Structures are given as structure tokens and as C-alpha cells.
Amino acid sequence: MVNQFNYLKETASQTAGPYVHIGLAPHQAGFDIFENNFGNVLVGPGTKGERIRIEGRVIDGSGTPLRDVLLEIWQANAAGRYNHPADKQDKPLDDDFRGWGRACSNFETGVYSFETVKPGAVMGRNGRLMAPHVNLWIVARGINIGLNTRIYFSDEVDANAKDPVLNLIEWEVRRKTLIAQREERGGEVVYRFDVHIQGDNETVFFDI
Amino acid sequence: MTRSSDVYGEFYQRDRSVHPPAYAPDYKTSVLRSPSNSLISLQNSLSEITGPVFRQDELGPLDNDLILNYAKDGLPIGERIVVHGFVRDENGRPVKNALVEVWQANAGGRYRHKKDQYIAPIDPNFGGCGRVLTDDNGYYFFRTIKPGPYPWRNRVNDWRPAHIHYSISGNGFAQRLITQMYFEGDPLIATCPIVKSINNEEAVRGLIAPLDRNAAIQLDSLAYRFDIVLRGSRATLFENHLQGGK
Numbered sequence: 001m002v003n004q005f006n007y008l009k010e011t012a013s014q015t016a017g018p019y020v021h022i023g024l025a026p027h028q029a030g031f032d033i034f035e036n037n038f039g040n041v042l043v044g045p046g047t048k049g050e051r052i053r054i055e056g057r058v059i060d061g062s063g064t065p066l067r068d069v070l071l072e073i074w075q076a077n078a079a080g081r082y083n084h085p086a087d088k089q090d091k092p093l094d095d096d097f098r099g100w101g102r103a104c105s106n107f108e109t110g111v112y113s114f115e116t117v118k119p120g121a122v123m124g125r126n127g128r129l130m131a132p133h134v135n136l137w138i139v140a141r142g143i144n145i146g147l148n149t150r151i152y153f154s155d156e157v158d159a160n161a162k163d164p165v166l167n168l169i170e171w172e173v174r175r176k177t178l179i180a181q182r183e184e185r186g187g188e189v190v191y192r193f194d195v196h197i198q199g200d201n202e203t204v205f206f207d208i
Numbered sequence: 209m210t211r212s213s214d215v216y217g218e219f220y221q222r223d224r225s226v227h228p229p230a231y232a233p234d235y236k237t238s239v240l241r242s243p244s245n246s247l248i249s250l251q252n253s254l255s256e257i258t259g260p261v262f263r264q265d266e267l268g269p270l271d272n273d274l275i276l277n278y279a280k281d282g283l284p285i286g287e288r289i290v291v292h293g294f295v296r297d298e299n300g301r302p303v304k305n306a307l308v309e310v311w312q313a314n315a316g317g318r319y320r321h322k323k324d325q326y327i328a329p330i331d332p333n334f335g336g337c338g339r340v341l342t343d344d345n346g347y348y349f350f351r352t353i354k355p356g357p358y359p360w361r362n363r364v365n366d367w368r369p370a371h372i373h374y375s376i377s378g379n380g381f382a383q384r385l386i387t388q389m390y391f392e393g394d395p396l397i398a399t400c401p402i403v404k405s406i407n408n409e410e411a412v413r414g415l416i417a418p419l420d421r422n423a424a425i426q427l428d429s430l431a432y433r434f435d436i437v438l439r440g441s442r443a444t445l446f447e448n449h450l451q452g453g454k
């Protein structure tokens with residue numbers, strides 16, 4: 001008999017359910033309780049970088065948009081540094097940018113959006129630079145464990161071609177599911193990013 | 209001695225056997241909301257080991273008191289309880305400054321939510337959500353009303369056991385977790401398709417909070433204990449490796 005390690009086991013995940021908004025976005029559930037609410041606007045007046053909106057829908061295996069989904073993003077600032085003590089890259093932090101946001105899809109249209117800045121490139125493993133990207137986490141009723149993916153940018157063709165994570169995806173045709181399409185709308189930069197949970201064009205999800 | 213919050217490294221590979229699979233057909237909504245392709249496994253980079261840092265001043269003084277944080281002209285109806293516990297990582301180290309957010313139905317099993325149509329009444333003095341940051345020992349507590357069970361559309365006679373929904377944000381984005389806490393002794397746990405989406409008895413047991421008599425507040429509130437484990441990371445830094453050999 002060998003001695004057992006005493007590692008603990010991670011707590012099991014359970015679905016966020018249909019009423020996730022109550023806890024994480026009470027205004028969306030229809031009431032006002034907290035003085036400070038976490039939301040989908042990541043930028044303040046002093047945030048450095050190119051202002052962008054990321055917008056899209058999350059679509060199920062029948063082609064229907066999820067109208068009860070909750071999404072969180074986590075990203076580096078415009079200089080390519082995460083606002084976190086483990087990021088020791090020699091780049092400036094931005095006091096007016098945490099890099100985290102939370103959004104709900106609209107109950108009628110299923111559209112979600114984030115107001116943020118375009119992140120800079122972050123150093124990846126083994127000295128390989130990662131193309132600018134935003135980390136995305138998705139939960140909803142019917143999703144038993146949060147889905148992780150990444151949002152890359154359509155105008156970063158060269159950086160995307162060299163990105164170590166995109167290149168890990170064996171099926172080139174699936175890489176494009178992670179590329180948000182840049183559009184300009186009345187002076188605003190909008191990146192469109194639809195997530196297909198299942199079916200044709202299924203988005204690549206990561207086990208991180 | 210190092211604490212988890214001060215040491216950052218790649219997280220241990222997630223043991224998916226303790227989690228429900230994405231596709232769990234007895235929980236019908238999961239059928240069209242589960243990816244068909246395998247997840248692509250990523251070695252952690254800075255994108256996964258970092259995550260949002262929260263501050264105490266972002267929370268209000270009543271945010272962890274669900275008995276008072278929505279009280280309008282009286283107290284909410286139901287059994288008064290305290291729920292408390294520790295957030296640790298797989299190494300057993302405390303996860304300090306973790307954001308724990310909770311939401312739940314009222315004592316009648318009704319949610320304060322636009323989309324909840326259940327016949328049980330809304331409680332005018334109960335919002336049903338709260339949040340708290342763990343302290344340096346990974347400890348958290350909040351006070352609330354014990355939620356009631358409620359029926360839901362899955363099969364025609366499916367009922368959710370009483371539960372509190374939890375969202376936990378630790379040190380790294382890869383630790384992000386949503387789960388549900390159940391109550392010791394609830395007979396509905398055994399037949400719930402959402403609980404049963406987890407094919408691991410020990411993992412299910414970990415979601416059932418025992419009654420904690422010693423933590424009860426005498427003549428006031430019973431207490432339940434719910435400990436949470438987030439993914440652990442390597443205690444040694446592989447900074448060069450992660451950030452590129454500078």
C-alpha cells in the first residue's frame with residue numbers, strides 16, 4: 001500500500017441555471033440591490049487604448065440564440081499586460097483598466113456586448129508571443145460546466161498566423177471560429193463574435 | 209511557508225471526472241447546449257493563471273446579509289440560517305480574496321426574477337442574492353433564509369432540492385467556477401437530474417452542506433457549513449517558461 005497524497009478534489013460544477021442574473025447581474029433580473037454592480041463596461045474616462053465594442057450572440061445546436069446566457073471576459077490592457085500580480089512583463093499597467101467584465105445576453109434578441117479596449121499582445125509560453133486576444137467564459141442554463149474560449153481579432157492577420165494557441169488547433173477550418181470580425185459603425189469599432197455551442201461552425205472551446 | 213494567493217503558477221490539469229459532462233440528457237436543456245467536439249487542451253499561459261482582483265470597497269456592508277440587504281418594511285419569511293466555510297485550493301491552501309457570489313429562491317421556492325412564473329409568492333423583503341470576499345484564511349460567511357424547493361420544467365414532476373447557487377472567482381481565470389450547494393437531509397437531492405448530471409458520488413457529497421450545530425447562533429439562526437475547493441497550482445514558479453525566458 002502506497003501512501004496517498006492529500007490533494008483535495010475540485011468542487012463539482014453545476015449549471016448556473018436560468019436565474020443566474022439574480023446573483024451576478026440583479027438589474028437584468030429586474031431589481032436593484034447592490035450599490036456597486038459589475039457590468040459590461042471595462043473602460044473608464046482615462047483608459048488607454050483603442051475603444052472597441054465586442055458584440056454577438058451565443059447560439060445553440062438548433063441555431064437558436066441563448067437569451068439567458070452570462071459571459072465574462074478577461075483581457076490584458078492596451079499595452080499587453082494583465083492587471084494581476086502574476087503578470088511580471090515589463091510593460092505599463094493602466095490604473096483605469098481592470099480588464100474584467102460581465103455581460104448578459106438580451107432577453108429578447110440574445111445579443112451581448114462589452115465596451116472595452118483592444119488588448120495588446122501578451123507573451124506566451126516558451127517566449128512565443130500570443131496574438132491580441134480576450135479570454136471568454138460562458139455559463140447558462142443547460143451548460144453544466146463553464147465554457148472557455150478566446151476572442152481574436154480579424155485585423156491581426158499576421159499575429160494570428162503565428163499565435164501558439166490558434167496553431168494548436170489541428171483543424172485550420174475551426175480556427176476561424178475564434179476570430180471576431182471588425183466592422184466600423186458610425187465611427188465606432190465593433191467586433192462581431194458569435195459563439196456556436198454546437199453544430200456546424202461549432203466554436204473551439206478550451207480545456208484550460 | 210507560501211500562501212496560494214502569493215504563488216502563481218500553472219494550474220493542475222482539471223480532473224473532469226468530478227464534474228458533470230456537458231451532455232447529460234436527463235437534464236434536457238443540456239442536449240442542445242453541449243459542444244460535440246472535444247475541448248482543446250491548453251497549457252496555461254498568463255491568460256489563464258491571471259484573473260480579476262476584487263477589493264473589499266467594491267462591496268457594500270450588507271452585501272453578505274441576505275436577511276437585511278433587501279428588507280423593506282420587515283424581515284423576510286423563513287428559517288434564518290448562516291452559511292459559512294473555507295475556500296481552498298487542491299493543495300489545501302486558503303484562497304484569500306476570492307469573490308463568492310450567491311443567489312437563491314425565497315422560503316417558498318420563488319425567485320425574484322422577471323422570468324420566474326412559479327405560483328409561490330415573492331417575498332417583499334427578500335432579494336435573494338449576496339456576495340462576500342474570503343479573508344486571509346479563505347473563510348467566508350453570509351446570512352440568509354433557507355430556500356424552498358421548487359418545480360421546474362424538465363420532466364413534468366421534477367423538483368429542485370433546496371439549494372443556493374454559488375459563483376466563485378479565485379486568483380486565476382482558470383479557477384472560475386459556478387456550482388450549487390444543497391442541504392443535508394433533503395430527500396429531493398437523490399432524484400434531481402441536475403445533481404445526477406455528476407457521475408461521481410464523492411463529488412455530489414461535496415455539494416451537500418451539513419448542519420453545523422456549533423456554528424448556530426443561539427436562539428437566532430441555524431448554520432450550515434460549505435467548503436469549496438478551487439483548482440490548485442504548482443507551488444514553484446515557472447516564470448521564465450511561462451513568460452518567455454527573459
Ligand SMILES: [Fe+3]
Pocket residue numbers: 017019313368371373
Ligand atoms: Fe435554482
